[in-house]
Amino acid sequence: MTTTPQPSFEPPADQAADALTDSAVTDDAVADSGVADDAVPGDALPGRVPSGEAPDPGSAPVVSPEPLSEPLSEPLPEPLSEPLPEAPEHPRVDPEMARVEMFGEGGLDWQPVSPRLITTRTITLLAWLVPMLIAAVGAALLVSEWLWIAAAALLLLIVWGLWLIRRQVSAMSYLELSEDLVIRKGRLFRQVSSIPYGRLQYVDLQSGPLERKYGMATLQIFTASPSTSATLPGLPVEIAEQMRGRLMRRGEAQRAGL
Amino acid sequence: MTERPESGWLESSQPESNQPGSAEEWHRLHPLSPFLRGGVMILAVGGYLISQRVEDFIGYTWGPTGPEPEELPFSGLLVAALAFLALVAVVVFYGWLSWRVAKFRVGQDKLEYRWGLLYKQHRQVRYDRIQSVDITRPFMARLVGLSQVVVQSAGGSDSHVELSYLTHTRALEVRDAVLSRVDAEEAQAAALAAGRPGEAVGAAGQVTGAYPLGLDAVLRGTVEPTRGRTVLRTIKVPTGRLVLSLLYHPVTVLIILAVPAVLLGSIYGSVALLPAMFPIVVGLVIPHGRRFLNEANFVVDVESDRLRITHGLTTQRSNTVPLARIQAVEISQGWFWRWPDWWRMKVTIAGVAGEDTESQTTAFPVGMEEEVLDLAQVMLPGVDREAVLAGMRGMGGEPGFTTSSRRSAIFQPWTWRRNGYAVSETALIIRRGRLARVVSLVPHARVQSMSVAQGPLDRWRRVASVQLDLTAGPVSGSVPHLDLDEAHRLLAEQSARSALARTALRTPLRLGATRQTSPGEPAEVVTEGPTSL
Numbered sequence: 001m002t003t004t005p006q007p008s009f010e011p012p013a014d015q016a017a018d019a020l021t022d023s024a025v026t027d028d029a030v031a032d033s034g035v036a037d038d039a040v041p042g043d044a045l046p047g048r049v050p051s052g053e054a055p056d057p058g059s060a061p062v063v064s065p066e067p068l069s070e071p072l073s074e075p076l077p078e079p080l081s082e083p084l085p086e087a088p089e090h091p092r093v094d095p096e097m098a099r100v101e102m103f104g105e106g107g108l109d110w111q112p113v114s115p116r117l118i119t120t121r122t123i124t125l126l127a128w129l130v131p132m133l134i135a136a137v138g139a140a141l142l143v144s145e146w147l148w149i150a151a152a153a154l155l156l157l158i159v160w161g162l163w164l165i166r167r168q169v170s171a172m173s174y175l176e177l178s179e180d181l182v183i184r185k186g187r188l189f190r191q192v193s194s195i196p197y198g199r200l201q202y203v204d205l206q207s208g209p210l211e212r213k214y215g216m217a218t219l220q221i222f223t224a225s226p227s228t229s230a231t232l233p234g235l236p237v238e239i240a241e242q243m244r245g246r247l248m249r250r251g252e253a254q255r256a257g258l
Numbered sequence: 259m260t261e262r263p264e265s266g267w268l269e270s271s272q273p274e275s276n277q278p279g280s281a282e283e284w285h286r287l288h289p290l291s292p293f294l295r296g297g298v299m300i301l302a303v304g305g306y307l308i309s310q311r312v313e314d315f316i317g318y319t320w321g322p323t324g325p326e327p328e329e330l331p332f333s334g335l336l337v338a339a340l341a342f343l344a345l346v347a348v349v350v351f352y353g354w355l356s357w358r359v360a361k362f363r364v365g366q367d368k369l370e371y372r373w374g375l376l377y378k379q380h381r382q383v384r385y386d387r388i389q390s391v392d393i394t395r396p397f398m399a400r401l402v403g404l405s406q407v408v409v410q411s412a413g414g415s416d417s418h419v420e421l422s423y424l425t426h427t428r429a430l431e432v433r434d435a436v437l438s439r440v441d442a443e444e445a446q447a448a449a450l451a452a453g454r455p456g457e458a459v460g461a462a463g464q465v466t467g468a469y470p471l472g473l474d475a476v477l478r479g480t481v482e483p484t485r486g487r488t489v490l491r492t493i494k495v496p497t498g499r500l501v502l503s504l505l506y507h508p509v510t511v512l513i514i515l516a517v518p519a520v521l522l523g524s525i526y527g528s529v530a531l532l533p534a535m536f537p538i539v540v541g542l543v544i545p546h547g548r549r550f551l552n553e554a555n556f557v558v559d560v561e562s563d564r565l566r567i568t569h570g571l572t573t574q575r576s577n578t579v580p581l582a583r584i585q586a587v588e589i590s591q592g593w594f595w596r597w598p599d600w601w602r603m604k605v606t607i608a609g610v611a612g613e614d615t616e617s618q619t620t621a622f623p624v625g626m627e628e629e630v631l632d633l634a635q636v637m638l639p640g641v642d643r644e645a646v647l648a649g650m651r652g653m654g655g656e657p658g659f660t661t662s663s664r665r666s667a668i669f670q671p672w673t674w675r676r677n678g679y680a681v682s683e684t685a686l687i688i689r690r691g692r693l694a695r696v697v698s699l700v701p702h703a704r705v706q707s708m709s710v711a712q713g714p715l716d717r718w719r720r721v722a723s724v725q726l727d728l729t730a731g732p733v734s735g736s737v738p739h740l741d742l743d744e745a746h747r748l749l750a751e752q753s754a755r756s757a758l759a760r761t762a763l764r765t766p767l768r769l770g771a772t773r774q775t776s777p778g779e780p781a782e783v784v785t786e787g788p789t790s791l
Contacts, residue, residue, distance in 0.1 A: 091754035098750040102712055102722065102742070141686075179757050193709035194753055198760050224412065224608060225706035225727035256703070256760040257386065257447075258412055258585070258608050258729065 056091025096177050102190050110173040116214045117172075121165045123210060129158050136156070174232055179254065181221065181247065183230055195230050198254035199223045203244045207237065219243060224258055284361040291360070291423045292353030294399055304345040308338055362421055364435045367443070369409055371419045383411045383419055385443040389583045389608050391433050392618070395426070395574040406427035409436060412608040412729070437564070437578060444582065449651065488561070491636075493629050495556035495622065499600075503624040504550055508594055509542045553623040560636050567621060577618060583607055584637050585701040586733035587621070589630055589650060596693075601630045601650070605637070606731025619732050638699055640684035649689035649697035659689070660748075665719040666739035679737050679748070684759070686726065686752065688737055700726055700735045703759035708752060710745045723747050 099106035133154045141148035167187050175182040180194045204220040211217060217240040221230035235243065293301075293527025322686075360373040372384040392408040401423075406422035407429050424432060520535045552749060554571040565584075568576040585606040595601070603622035610618050622633055627650070632644050648656040661678030662670065670677060673692045680687045686705075688698040705726045712722040722745040726735030740748065 091751070093750050093754045094757075096751050098746075100746065100749065102710070102746075158600040175338075180753055188714050190712045191709055192711075192749070193707060194749060195707040196753070196757060196760070198757070199706045223706040223727065224729045226730050227725070227727045228707040229709065230707065254760075258583075258704075 016027060048217065094177055096175075096180060097180060097182070097194070100175070100182055100192060100194070102184075102192060108175055110175050112170045113169060113174075113232065113234035114214075114216055114236050115169065116216055116236075117169045118165055120210050120214050120216065120234075121169065122162060125158070125161045127163065129154060133158065169234065172232075172234070176243075176246070181230070183232055191229070193228070193230055195221055195223060195228060196254070197247060197250035198256045200251035200255075203247050203251075205240055205244050212237075217241075221247065281349060284363045286422050287360050287362070287421060288404055288425055288428075289354075289357055289358060290402060291406060292356050293349075294402070294404065294423055300349050301346065304349075308341045308345065331688075332561065335521070341705065343717035362432075364421070364432065364439065367439075369419055369436055369439075371421065381417070381419055383417070384408055384448065385436070385439045387411045388436075388440050390577055390579040391431050391436055392578070393433055393576045395570075397572040399423050400574065407432050410607070410609050414609050414611065433578065437580075439717055440580060441563075444580070445470075459535065489559045490562060491632075492561040493558045493560070493622070493625075493633065495553070495624060497554065499624055500550070500553055500556065501640045502598075503595075503600055504546050506594070507546070507600060509546065513539060513542065523525075549623075552617045556623055558622060558633065560633075565621070565637070569617070569623075575617065579605070579607060581637060581639075584701075585704045585729050585731060586735065587637050588733040589634065589646070589697045589699070591650070593693045595624075599627065600624045601627065603630055603633060604732040606728055606733040608729040608731075616732075634699060638685050639700055640682065641687070641699055642680075642682040645680045645682050645687050646697060646699065649680065649687045650695060652689065653692075656680075660740065660744055662739040663719070663741035663744070665741070666716075666721045669715065669739060670779065674739065677738050678740075681751075681755070686755075688735060689724070690736075690738070697701045698733050698735055700728065700733070701759070702752070702755040703762065704728060705735070705752065705756040708749055708756075709748050712742070721745070724752075726752070 028052075096108055099108055121217070127184050133151060136147060136151035136154050140151050168185075171187040172185045173181075174184070179198070180196050182192065182194045184192045201222045201224055204222070205217050206220065207217040215237050216234050217237045219232040219235055221232075222228065223230075280403070282746075286512060313391060338378045356373070356375050359378075360371075362369065362371040365382075368382045368384040369388070370380065372378065372380045389410045392406075392410065394406045394408060396406070403426055404423035405426045406420065408421075409419040409426060411417045411419075421429075421432065422430075485695055509608055514561055516535065516539065551573070553569055555574075556569040557567070558569070559566040563582070564578055565581045566576060566578045568574070585608055587603045587606075589601050590604070591599075591601050601622075602620070602624060604619050605621045606619065621637070627647075630650075631643055631646055634641060645658055648659060652659060654661060658680040659678045660680070661676065662674040664674065667674045673690070676692050676695075677690050679689070682699075684703075685699045685701045688700060690696045690698075706729065707727045709725045709727070710722050711725060716722055716739065719739075720742050721739045722742050724737045724745050726737075728735050737748065738746075
């Protein structure tokens with residue numbers, strides 16, 4: 001584990017201020033949004049408490065369509081409680097998590113991956129396809145003119161690949177919230193994953209020869225679920241190492257049993 | 259690696275102990291174990307080979323028209339007998355050696371097992387990582403009154419501790435000892451969680467000291483054996499229903515249709531049909547037979563905070579699962595079961611996944627609505643019965659359910675009204691499918707991570723699917739094609755619900771251990787190369 005100069009689990013000051021002033025959301029806001037009030041189990045802790053005094057979902061009002069158009073971003077006076085470790089009484093929607101969107105920034109501090117990832121991926125792509133292109137051109141010159149079609153197809157593939165790499169890399173971003181790491185990736189098939197620090201089993205940092213040359217590393221996060229997809233390529237090495245340390249410490253602090 | 263024994267431990271007959279003078283001791287398995295595990299096979303095969311050799315020997319000396327066995331010269335028989343005796347001696351000696359080195363200990367905070375003659379292995383599972391405890395009685399072992407105890411931890415079958423074999427009463431004692439330790443660990447964690455985490459670190463040592471008694475204490479009756487725990491409720495699968503459920507199956511219909519066709523075909527038409535069909539029919543029937551053997555005598559005993567699932571005809575298996583170890587529950591009904599209205603129930607338990615685990619993940623093979631609902635409420639206290647029922651039967655429009663967006667009807671014209679979720683106090687209730695119906699109950703606390711995914715078609719319809727990631731197992735936590743804003747809302751709200759529920763699961767730090775390993779981490783396995791005995 002690497003030690004980093006930032007020992008605290010508090011979000012950066014600007015973010016915290018953001019949370020206080022901009023869009024603090026309280027239980028009331030959650031309760032306003034239809035189904036959510038079933039999620040607030042009275043004063044009961046989650047777990048083994050009989051659901052006697054909790055609102056009965058069976059008789060709860062039907063989900064009204066209105067709140068959906070306003071997804072929990074209304075500013076409300078009551079400030080958010082401190083981030084963990086102290087357990088809140090009710091589920092409190094993390095106001096920042098509520099602003100996570102598929103594509104938009106949502107006023108959040110989305111971190112892009114290094115643009116150098118475009119370079120390494122391009123190199124990998126060309127290392128595969130250029131020799132094939134040369135071979136195809138050679139074969140077209142020597143064997144048959146029909147093979148120009150293959151060469152043209154390969155050329156198209158390269159151009160498409162180059163375009164795709166740019167699109168993909170620019171689509172990757174991540175966000176460290178107080179309790180979750182959020183990773184967005186993919187453009188055509190978009191995926192937003194959120195991994196609670198408390199669920200972290202271990203963090204892997206890998207750096208192949210090409211990545212190393214460009215000072216990047218791939219951070220991979222594992223939970224107890226094999227379907228968790230949390231791979232973050234193209235992080236500058238020092239950032240990746242800091243991040244690993246930070247993730248480990250937060251995981252340690254918020255760790256929960258299986 | 260929290261502990262790695264010193265290199266000398268293999269030789270020492272009195273291994274290291276954390277507290278000198280503690281009641282924990284190393285115990286051996288039943289002496290017959292090596293033979294049940296394979297020794298009998300070796301003897302049988304060896305005996306067969308020797309008898310073959312005898313005939314070769316006789317045939318070589320006297321030719322095919324040799325004397326009758328009674329006329330055999332004494333020496334031939336003697337050689338065969340000696341060879342067999344030598345084989346027996348070797349097998350017995352090897353069995354004795356491997357029996358001698360296989361030992362287990364129900365220790366202070368972990369269960370340990372050492373075995374292996376050439377490759378010494380030492381496996382330990384900490385009690386807080388134990389997911390369930392199994393007692394399996396294979397047919398052969400049952401004949402001689404032996405049982406196998408399998409302690410399952412989250413790391414999958416490679417990290418399970420398999421104590422085979424013990425006498426049945428001994429097996430029960432070991433199971434109860436381990437389970438009472440798991441309980442103690444749990445109680446301790448709860449006590450620590452109730453106190454302030456900062457002080458808990460210092461207090462852990464004393465709390466641990468409250469449970470210094472080992473297996474022997476349990477055997478002497480000092481510690482309340484968990485077997486004495488009252489069974490609150492017993493739910494059985496009637497044999498008749500099980501048989502009917504196996505008979506009432508598309509395969510049966512297929513066979514009923516296929517057999518006469520094949521017979522007619524082989525009588526009047528091409529003869530080759532029958533032998534060709536035979537393996538297919540057998541292949542279809544065998545899984546059913548296996549399922550019958552496996553699921554016969556299915557009984558679920560509900561104890562205060564654990565389930566005991568017992569089943570099996572020839573091989574009996576009794577699986578004890580603390581309720582707190584259930585990761586998720588699925589209630590499903592295939593389209594063929596709609597008319598008799600039977601439901602099947604599966605559970606996800608960490609570390610129990612992959613091939614051949616169906617028998618361990620089946621919580622109830624064929625149940626009626628009431629039984630299944632009762633069990634669901636037992637497994638996940640606080641889950642809303644009406645909501646589960648709506649999940650099983652609802653066709654859309656039930657209060658509390660958020661279903662797929664109408665805009666997604668183009669992808670799922672039949673099921674969009676049903677596919678959706680409802681929030682209950684302790685779990686998310688996800689329902690899917692209309693013809694074959696599935697309800698997944700995912701406790702908020704057990705969600706490992708979440709994701710929202712949107713493909714190009716989803717984007718066109720402004721919908722997205724939410725996936726709740728669970729530990730590997732039969733239960734899936736995906737909510738398909740929600741309205742995009744709804745998907746975001748589920749992500750944010752479920753994150754909050756899970757975070758809150760998780761705080762109850764926080765395991766505090768232990769005395770003297772900055773926890774490098776995580777609670778989900780599998781048992782530790784130490785394997786060493788050949789050493790002198």
